[in-house]
Amino acid sequence: MTSALLSKYRDWVTALGIAIFALILRFWRLGSIKGFIFDEIYYAKDAHSLLQHGVEIDAITNEASFVVHPPIGKWIIAAGIKLFGFNEFGWRAGAAIIGTASVLLMYFTAKKLFNNYALSVGAALLISFDGLHLVHSRTALLDIFLMFFLQTTFFFLISARHWLTGISLGLALSTKWTGLYYMCAFLLFVLYVDYRSHKSAEDASPARKMIITNFPSRIFQYLILPILIYISSYVGWFINRNGWSRSWADEKDGTFTFIPAVFRSWWHYQFEILQFHTSLTDAHPYSANPWSWLILGRPTSFYYETGAACGAKECSQEVLALGTPLLWWAAAIALVVAIGMWIARREWKLGVLLLSVGAGYLPWFINQKRTTFYFYTLAFEPFLLLTLVYVAWVFLNSARDAKELSIRRYLLGIGLVIVALNFLYFLPLYLGISIPHASWATHMWFPSWI
Template identity: 45%
Template sequence: MNKSRLREFAPITLILGFALTLRLWRLNQPKGYIFDEIYYAKNAASLINDGVELNSQGDAEFVVHPPLGKWVIGLGIKAFGDNEFGWRISAALVGTASVLLIFMITQLLFNSVFLSNTAAALMAFDGLHLVMSRVALLDIFLMFFILLTFYLLLQNNLWASGAIIGVAGATKWSAFFLIPVLILLTINFSKFHWGTLVKRIGQYILTPLGIYFVSWGGWILSSKGWARESGSNLFSSLWNYHREILSFHRELTDEHAYDANPWNWLVLGRPTSFYYETPTNCGASSCSQEILAIGTPMLWWFGVFAIAITFGFFISKSDRISGFVLAGIAGTYLPWLFIQGRTTFYFYSISILPFLILAIINFLDWALKKGLDRKYIYGYLLLVGVNFIYFLPILIGLEIPYSDWMDRMWLPSWI
C-alpha cells in the first residue's frame, strides 16, 4: 500500500482504536449487574453452562427474548469468566465492529473515504452507542446484525442478508419489522417477475425462519427448558412458549420511570438511566455517578434535520441512496410509532442510529457537491466530539460533583 492510501485509511484506524479504547476502559465498572443485565447476563451464563435458561435453583426460567444475543454475551463469559468484564466484553467488541461496518456501508453508498470516515467518527462519538457497547444488553447485537443485513444487501448477497436478518430476529423480534422493507428494496417493480418474489420469500422469510428455529437449539435439545413438555410434541411446545412471549409483550404496560414514547426518541425526550449512585468521594459536598443511555445531542438533533432533508431528496428525485436510508429508518423506527400504550425505552433506538448517521452523510454529500468546504464538516465533527466528551462522565459512570451532573441535564425530562 502506497503512502497516499495509508494516509487515506489512517483515520479509520485511529477512529477504531479510539472506539475500542473507550469501550474497554473501566469496562468492569460499576460492579454488579446494572439495569437489565440481571436478566441477560444471568441467562447467558446459564446458556453456556446448561444449554438453556435456568434460574439459580436450576429450574426452567421463562424468558421473553430469543436466545441468540444471550449466546453472544455468553461467549464473553466463557472466555473471561462470570464477572462484569466477561458479561460486557462481547458488547464492547461488537460495538466497535459496528463502527467499521458503518464505514464500509458508507463507502459502498457514497464511494468517499472522507465521508466514510465521517460516518465512523459520528458513530464513535455517539453517547448511546458507547453506553450500549458497555452493557450486557441485547440491543447492540441487534443493531450490528441489522447493519450487517443491509451491508450484505448492498453487496447483492441476498441469501446471506436473509440469514443475518434471521440472526437479528433471533436476538430480538423487532428485527423482523424489517423483512417487508428488505423485500421491497430488492424487487425491481419496473421489471417485475413472480419468480423474483418467490425467490425473495425464500431469502427473506423462509431463511430467517430457519435460522430463528435453529437458534432455539439449546431449548430443543434439552428437556429442562421452560414449557418444553407443555405440548404433545416439540413444535406444539415451542408454539406454546411463543404464545406466552407474545402475550408478555402485548401486556407490558406497567408504569416505569424511564418509559419513553417512541415519538420523542429522535429528539432525546426521555433517555434511560441504567445506573445512578451518590458517592461521597468526588471532592465535593454532593456527588453523582450515573450511566445515562443518551445519544450525543449535536448528532441526534442534526440527524432529525438530515432525515427531513433526505425525505425531501427522495420525493424530489427518487434517488437510490435516499431510498435506502429511508427504508432503514422505516424498518427500525416507524413500527414503534404505532405501538402505543406498551412500555418502551429510548435505548431501543440504537437500531435507528446507523440510518440517522447515513441521513447526515447523505446531506453532507449533497452539500459537498454543491461546493461546501470540508472545513465546515470538520467543524461539525469537532462540535459533536466536544459534546460527546462533555457528556462522557455520565455515559460511563464517572464520579462527578452534583452541580456538574446537573449542568449536563439540559432538559428536565433527562433527570
C-alpha cells in the same frame, strides 16, 4: 502498486485507527461499575445459564425462566463470560467487541454508499462519538447485537449479496423480534429493485418476469432462511427438556397432534412471547413515547449512585443512555430534510436509508399504550447517522465551484468538532465517572433527563 490498492490500504488503516479509538473507550474500566446495570440482571444471568444448561434456568429456584427474547445475543454475552468469567468485565466484553466492530462496519458502509473517503471517516467518527452507542457497547443488553446484525444486513443488501443478507436478517431476528420489521421491509425493497431492473431492460411484463425469475429465491433468502435461522437459535431449548414450556404439548390432544410435541410446545412458547410483547403496558420511570425519541425527550438512566468519591462534598455517578445531543438533533433535522429530498427525487440510496430508519422506528407508533424506551432507537441509529451523512454528501456535491466546496468542507469539519466536544462534555455520564453533583446537574439540560 495501483491506486485502487493504495486506496484499499488507506481505508483499512483509517477504519482500524478509528476502531482502536472506539475499542479503548469501550474497554476502559469496563468492569469498574460493580453489579448488574439496568437489564443486565436478566441478560447476564440468562447468558450464564445458557453456558451451564443450554437454556435459561433461574439460578435461585432452579426452574425454567420465561424469557421473551431469542438466544443469539445472550450467546454472545455468554462468550465473554466463557473467556473472562462471570463478572462485570466478562458479561460486558461481548458488547464492547461488537460495538467496536460496528464502528468499523460504519466506515465501510459509508464507503460503499458514497465512495468518499472523508464522508466515510465522518460516518465512523459520528457513531464513535455517540453516547447511546457507547453506553450500549459497555452494557450487557441485547440492543447492540441487534444493531450490529442490522448493520451487516444493510451492508450486504446494498452490496446485492442476498444470501448473506438473509443470514444477517436471521441473526437479527434471533436477537430481538425487531428483526421481523426489517425482514418485511427489505424483502419488499429487493423485490421492487428486481422489478425496476426488469423494467429497465424493457421486458414486456416486468412484474411477471420478476415473479417468475426472482420472487421464489427472494422469498427463501429474505423470509424462509431467516426463519430457519431463528428456529435453529433455539437448539438448546429443543435438546434440553428443562426449557420454558418445553413439555407443554407432551400430553395434550388436539387437531395438530400429527406435529411432534416438541414443535407444538415451541409454537406455544412463541405465542406466550407474543402475548407478553403485545400486552406490556407496565408503568416505568424511564419509559419514553416514540414521539420523543429523536429529540431525546426521556433518556434511560442505567445506573446512578451518590457514594463514589469525586473530590467534592456531594458526588453523582451515573450511566445515562443518552445520545450525544447535538448529534441527534442534527440527525433529526437531516431526517426531515432527507424526506423532502426523497419526495423531490426518488434516489435509491436515500430511499433505502429512509426505509431502514422507518423499519426500526415506525412500528413502535402502532401500540401507543406499550411500554417503550428511548434506547430502542439504537436499532436504527446507524441508518439515521448515514442519513445525516447523505445530506452532507448532497451539500458538498451541490457546491458551484472549488472555493464553495472548500468552504462547505470546512463547515462540515467544524460541525464534526462540535459533536466531538459535545460528546466529551457528556463522557463522564457515558462511562459512569463520579463527578461533583453540581457538575452533574449542569449536564441535565432538561428536567426529563433526571
